[in-house]
Each structure stands twice: as structure tokens, then as C-alpha cells.
Amino acid sequence: xxxxxxxxxxxxxxxxxxxxxxxxxxxxxxxxxxxxxxxxxxxxxxxxxxxxxxxxxxxxxxxxxxxxxxxxxxxxxxxxxxxxxxxxxxxxxxxxxxxxxxxxxxxxxxxxxxxxxxxxxxxxxxxxxxxxxxxxxxxxxxxxxxxxxxxxxxxxxxxxxxxxxxxxxxxxxxxxxxxxxxxxxxxxxxxxxxxxxxxxxxxxxxxxxxxxxxxxxxxxxxxxxxxxxxxxxxxxxxxxxxxxxxxxxxxxxxxxxxxxxxxxxxxxxxxxxxxxxxxxxxxxxxxxxxxxxxxxxx
Numbered sequence: 001x002x003x004x005x006x007x008x009x010x011x012x013x014x015x016x017x018x019x020x021x022x023x024x025x026x027x028x029x030x031x032x033x034x035x036x037x038x039x040x041x042x043x044x045x046x047x048x049x050x051x052x053x054x055x056x057x058x059x060x061x062x063x064x065x066x067x068x069x070x071x072x073x074x075x076x077x078x079x080x081x082x083x084x085x086x087x088x089x090x091x092x093x094x095x096x097x098x099x100x101x102x103x104x105x106x107x108x109x110x111x112x113x114x115x116x117x118x119x120x121x122x123x124x125x126x127x128x129x130x131x132x133x134x135x136x137x138x139x140x141x142x143x144x145x146x147x148x149x150x151x152x153x154x155x156x157x158x159x160x161x162x163x164x165x166x167x168x169x170x171x172x173x174x175x176x177x178x179x180x181x182x183x184x185x186x187x188x189x190x191x192x193x194x195x196x197x198x199x200x201x202x203x204x205x206x207x208x209x210x211x212x213x214x215x216x217x218x219x220x221x222x223x224x225x226x227x228x229x230x231x232x233x234x235x236x237x238x239x240x241x242x243x244x245x246x247x248x249x250x251x252x253x254x255x256x257x258x259x260x261x262x263x264x265x266x267x268x269x270x271x272x273x274x275x276x277x278x279x280x281x282x283x284x285x286x287x288x289x290x291x292x293x294x295x296x297x298x
Contacts, residue, residue: 191216
């Protein structure tokens with residue numbers, strides 16, 4: 001039960017895969033200085049490493065819950081719905097508030113249960129999650145400073161941690177500074193992996209999803225109508241990231257059509273408009289006012 005509170009995974013929360021060394025994301029500690037090296041994306045090396053494509057020792061929450069062990073095997077199916085929800089809850093609250101209290105966690109997962117039943121359920125589920133994660137990925141759930149939190153070890157990656165690496169404070173309640181253009185593109189590329197936990201529909205998660213989407217759009221949309229600042233590939237990735245977050249964002253649709261036409265892809269441009277009309281009608285129950293797409297619609 002809570003007797004496991006003092007357990008720590010490798011002593012401190014490290015996410016080392018970004019540079020092969022420990023990077024403490026949740027506690028915001030500074031990394032060891034690195035030798036200068038080229039950053040072809042225009043990002044500094046630390047942020048550039050946040051875009052590493054990972055197929056092992058990884059938890060992904062964008063596009064759906066996924067855990068890949070150290071051998072690259074998908075072990076997501078080993079987690080029951082309740083264990084999946086508990087792990088996700090702890091991860092998100094670690095990013096947002098550096099952890100969640102036992103009381104908050106139990107109220108979310110076992111409302112209406114007696115105090116003892118809540119404690120028993122919590123203890124059992126945490127023990128099983130730790131057992132499932134052990135030797136599979138370098139990360140686990142720990143109890144520290146009166147909060148449950150997710151602690152990551154060297155070599156571990158997570159898509160949401162990569163976003164936090166690019167934009168520190170993204171998941172907190174505090175205001176973050178505007179993103180520079182290269183950071184915005186990098187965030188959009190990660191966002192293009194899919195919406196946050198689309199298969200998990202829980203009341204407690206709705207506000208977190210809404211806040212996450214709103215913050216991402218605030219960071220990405222300032223560059224949507226400034227194609228002169230982006231290469232065509234960057235513009236494409238920015239648009240796709242925005243449309244994953246909000247598929248009905250008409251300015252992004254307009255820019256996507258203009259980009260396709262500038263590349264001579266008229267058939268694809270027409271298909272985007274037709275699909276958008278269908279999406280609009282299915283959502284709003286009325287035909288699209290084509291003036292929304294001017295001067296794109298012809």
C-alpha cells in the first residue's frame with residue numbers, strides 16, 4: 001500500500017533519451033552542458049532532440065494510449081481500462097501539477113467508495129501497474145511529497161514530455177510565452193501524431209483535453225497565415241498539426257488548399273474542400289457558407 005511511498009526509480013526523475021543523458025523534465029533541472037552541434041531544424045540542440053522518433057521504451061498518449069517496451073513490443077493491451085486510466089491520470093497530473101494527492105486520485109477513480117476501499121483499490125492497482133512497467137520501460141509511479149507522480153528514467157521517452165521539452169510549462173496552469181516559428185513547427189509535428197487520448201472519454205479528462213487543445217492552438221495559429229516564414233514542408237506540418245487539434249479550423253483549411261494549389265495539386269485541393277464541406281455539414285447540420293473559404297472556393 002502506501003508503504004511503498006518511499007520507493008524511487010533510479011533515484012531521480014530523468015528523461016535521458018533526448019540526448020543520451022538525463023534531462024529532468026518534471027523537476028525542471030538543467031542538463032549538463034553539451035558541445036555545440038548543428039541544428040538543421042533551426043531549434044537549439046536540446047529542443048531538436050525532443051523530435052526524435054522513438055519505437056522503444058516509450059509511452060504515447062497522442063493518437064491513443066500506447067506503451068512500447070525496451071524491445072519495441074506494444075504492451076498496451078496488458079493494461080486493464082482502470083489501470084490505464086490510473087496511469088494516464090498520474091502522468092497528466094505530474095505534468096500539470098507535479099503529481100496528484102491520494103485523495104484527488106481516489107475521488108476521480110472510485111467516487112462513492114469508502115475510504116478503506118479507495119485505499120485498497122489504489123494500493124492494488126498501483127502495485128499491478130508497477131509490476132507491468134518493471135523491466136519493460138524505464139518509468140514508474142512513485143509516492144513522494146504526499147503526491148503520486150510518474151517518474152521517468154534514463155532512456156525513456158513520452159510524446160507529451162517531448163512537447164514539454166519544446167515548450168516548458170505547456171501543461172501547467174501558468175501562462176507560457178509565445179512560441180518562435182521553429183518551436184511552433186516542432187510542436188505541430190508532434191501534435192500531428194493524433195489528438196490526446198481520443199479513446200478515453202472520462203469527465204475528469206474533458207477539461208484537460210480542452211485546455212491542452214486551446215494552448216496548442218494559441219501557440220500554432222499565429223503562423224498559419226504567414227507562409228513566407230515557412231518552407232512548404234513546414235507549412236504543411238503546421239497545418240496538419242492544427243487540423244488534428246481542430247479539424248474545423250477554416251483558416252487552416254484555406255491555407256491547406258492554397259498550399260496544394262501552389263504545388264499544382266488541384267485534385268487534392270478540391271478533395272480537401274469537399275471533405276471540409278461534409279465535415280461542416282455533419283457537425284453544424286447546415287451547408288457550408290462558401291464565403292468562409294474565400295478566396296479559395298472557385
